[in-house]
Amino acid sequence: MRNENQGNIPTSGGYEFRRKAAMALLAQATAEEMENFWMQWADKPQVETLRGPEAGLVMVRGRIGGGGAPFNLGEATVTRATVRLGNGAVGHAYALGRSSSKVRLAAIFDALWQEPAHRQVVEDTILAPIAQRVNAELEDRRAETAATKVDFFTMVRGDD
Amino acid sequence: MYVAVKGGETAIRNAHKLLADRRRGNRSVPAIGLEQIVEQLALAVDRVMAEGSLYDTELAALAVKQARGDMIEAIFLVRAYRTTLPRFGYTKPVETSQMAIERRISATFKDLPGGQLLGPTFDYTHRLLDPELAEDGVMESPDRRVEAHEHTPRVTDILGKDGMIEPDGEMPEGVETGDLTREPLPFPLERDLRLQALARGDEGFLLGLAYSTQRGFGRSHPFAGEIRIGEVEVELEVAELDFPPTLGRIRVTECQMINQFKGSSKQPPQFTRGYGLVFGQSERKSMSMALCDRALRARELGEDITAAAQDEEFVISHSDNVQSTGFVEHLKLPHYVDFQAELDLVRRMRSEHERVASNSSETKEAAE
Structure with missing residues (x-):
């Protein structure tokens, strides 16, 4: 998924592609957003925590020259969680940072998204607002950056 | 004879208490918050993340605050912190x-x-101190340009x-990506x-x-x-x-x-x-x-x-x-025994030097 459309909820594409997009949006949510979504979720499922939420590190890699062989750039904090709902659906979540409450809820929403009965509700009431905020922020940044673009013009000497 | 010396616990405890006090500074000035550091000292936070080799803005801001703005101390704190967490893996290379x-x-x-x-660049600024920044004035919003x-x-x-x-640089076939934090x-x-x-x-x-x-x-x-x-x-x-x-x-x-x-x-x-x-x-x-x-x-x-x-x-x-700072700064830790040994050695060399000098002058006098 390209940066230019990372805030979108794909309406087509395979199951994995759509789940990856959903998880990417959940990872970009704030802890506050997640807690609000969870408070507003009407029929809360039974949740068993299988793993975490636990904080750890990933070694972020770059590429030599930008596109060549990988090298290790430095680490980043990451939190992950895995939950199982009462009906057996297993959800995973990974996100940069150390917000355990956010990542646990993200795992619950990932599990809910996987159930056909809940998917549309998750997309409409949770993923769509996150996507809207993320897109608005990206658009703001893009427009503010574009305003600093240099428009070169040529000075014509008047001695012809 | 080797004499083990203990002591200094109270002095160290009180020094750290004093450090905490000086870090906070004048209590009538509001304490600086981590969000303020992340937002308003963003490039200091970035440097601590880069050289601390750990991407986490909040931790880097905490390190800057704890280190009283000493960047290398803050980087040291972040490096120490990263050793306390498990590693989940290596990411795909960022594009x-x-x-x-x-x-x-x-x-x-x-x-x-x-x-x-x-x-947001410093380039083309005139590098003149801006007295207006001393006040918390009203900020203009940046301009926008919406284009395809x-x-x-x-x-x-x-x-x-x-x-x-x-x-772009390639590595020899079959070579695993090296990691200096592991080897x-x-x-x-x-x-x-x-x-x-x-x-x-x-x-x-x-x-x-x-x-x-x-x-x-x-x-x-x-x-x-x-x-x-x-x-x-x-x-x-x-x-x-x-x-x-x-x-x-x-x-x-x-x-x-x-x-x-x-x-x-x-x-x-x-x-x-x-x-x-x-x-x-x-x-x-x-x-x-x-x-x-x-x-x-x-x-x-x-x-x-x-x-x-x-x-x-x-x-x-x-x-x-x-x-670098570890090895340079370790010089200020107690080297009392090492130094006593060196001092003793210099004293012996010195007396040897004086003995040789006086012997040669005696020999010279005798020859005359």
Whole structure:
């Protein structure tokens, strides 16, 4: 998924592609957003925590020259969680940072998204607002950056 | 005789209490919050993340606060913290060509697709102190320009089409990516390990070395081909999923330095490259890194190694400021016993010296 459309909820594409997009949006949510979504979720499922939420590190890699062989750039904090709902659906979540409450809820929403009965509700009431905020922020940044673009013009000497 | 000396516990405890007091400073001044540091001292936070080699703005801000603004102390704190967490794995390499760009300039091409985007830069400011910043005045919002999204190709790809520049660096077939946090550095190094060391290296040290290459110590005729700052996505392969989940976005600065190369028996004349990639917004560091990367490729490119910046062991062994400060600052710890031994030795040499001197003058007198 390209940066230019990372805030979108794909309406087509395979199951994995759509789940990856959903998880990417959940990872970009704030802890506050997640807690609000969870408070507003009407029929809360039974949740068993299988793993975490636990904080750890990933070694972020770059590429030599930008596109060549990988090298290790430095680490980043990451939190992950895995939950199982009462009906057996297993959800995973990974996100940069150390917000355990956010990542646990993200795992619950990932599990809910996987159930056909809940998917549309998750997309409409949770993923769509996150996507809207993320897109608005990206658009703001893009427009503010574009305003600093240099428009070169040529000075014509008047001695012809 | 060796005498174990204990003591100082109370002095140390009280010193740390005093440090906490001085760190807080005048209580009538409001305490600074981590959010304030992240938002308003963002480039200090970025430097701590880059050289602490840990991307986490909140932790870096805490380190800056705890270190009273001492950057190397803050970097040290972050390095120590990272040893307390388990590592989940290695991410997929970030794709800087897909960056959500906040600044992008090229000093080699005026008109290039995507344009010159100045972004939030200190360049072209007059470096005059602004008294208005002493007050919490009303801020104007930045201007906006809404335009169709334009693709922003990499300058190195534009030059690469004609074969005028070497391709992105490849490693020999089958070589595993080195990781200096797991294995001691095996000199001579491959370029991947050098880049890892440079990415976490001290900005001041690398800046000085980069400057030395410009002044003629390992000259490499550089041009800033492209500098771009912005956010890239981070993805991690995990066992439990068939696709790499996106962990989020991090801000990085990338510098593509373009350097002259006269060619060799194996290669035609073409431009070579130095590469810099750094956590956060740090143009100076990424440019210095790229210049040092290029200088350190002397062996690979068959150039004479004549200058400090080209000496891999010299540069990489001394670029880490946590190591450097550890060894320099350890000199202030008690060396009482070592010094007593040295003092005793100097005294004995001194008396020997005096005995020899007086003997020779006696011999001289006798001879006369």
